[in-house]
Amino acid sequence: MTGRGATTVWHEENIKRTFEWSAGAIFAIPLNVSCQHFNVSKDEPVRLLAGTNMPHLMNLFHNEDFIFRNPFRFHDRFSNDADYFRHNKRLTVRSWETNLIQDVNAFPLDDYPMKGKGVRIMRFGIAGTTYGCHIQEFPVGSRSTFHRHGPGAIVTVTQGTGFAMVWREGEERRRFEIRPGSIYSPGDLMYHGHFNTGHTTMRHFAMRGRSPKYSQDRYRTPLHDMIPFEEEPPEIHKEYLEELAENGITEAVSVVKE
Ligand SMILES: [Fe+2]
Known part of the structure; x- marks a missing residue:
């Protein structure tokens, strides 16, 4: 990932607020504000990957004027606060509220032993959105258990190498x-x-x-539809350990339960 830039957000009647970002930054545009992105690097392109719940809105209202020309101000989410993009607050263990993460690979995470030994995670409530996102980390020689859920999850690898395994029943x-x-x-x-x-x-x-802030119940329950490590086909872990050995990695921390 390369490049750096800035984004300006505003309500028409107020002064504009600008924040800077570089490769690895995560942010969300407050709902229904105007915004503009700038590439400020001299000779590098910038790519932004965006998540949105627009399809749901289109399906719900099927009226483009209501969605794109709606003047409503969500002052509860953005009130032109000069410190808006410096906001940082822990919500609970494994969840954090912020409006800008400067570096996805540097943000401190919390232990998440239910998902695998050594695995760490942080879920984010960001820009008051109801949309959910998280950063997850796997140290050298570690892996997750398997789980499943509905469609629409987008996973972007930001550091390291490995493989993902998928299957349907x-x-x-x-x-x-x-x-x-x-x-x-x-x-x-x-x-x-x-x-x-x-x-x-x-x-x-x-x-x-969904966001951890606006759907707490979602995260009070145990991981749904997860295959306990002891119940997955044993050849998966055996092959993984063999691959680690081939790569010269001996400090496998991948056993989920001791
Ligand atoms: Fe998942």
């Missing part, structure tokens, strides 16, 4: 290699797991589901 398992910049989307009710086979920490940024 009754279908053959498939794996594909991942590296920084890889983007994948597990399909509806498709089991998926993430495996670090490299010599550095692996991280990804995922957009999915």
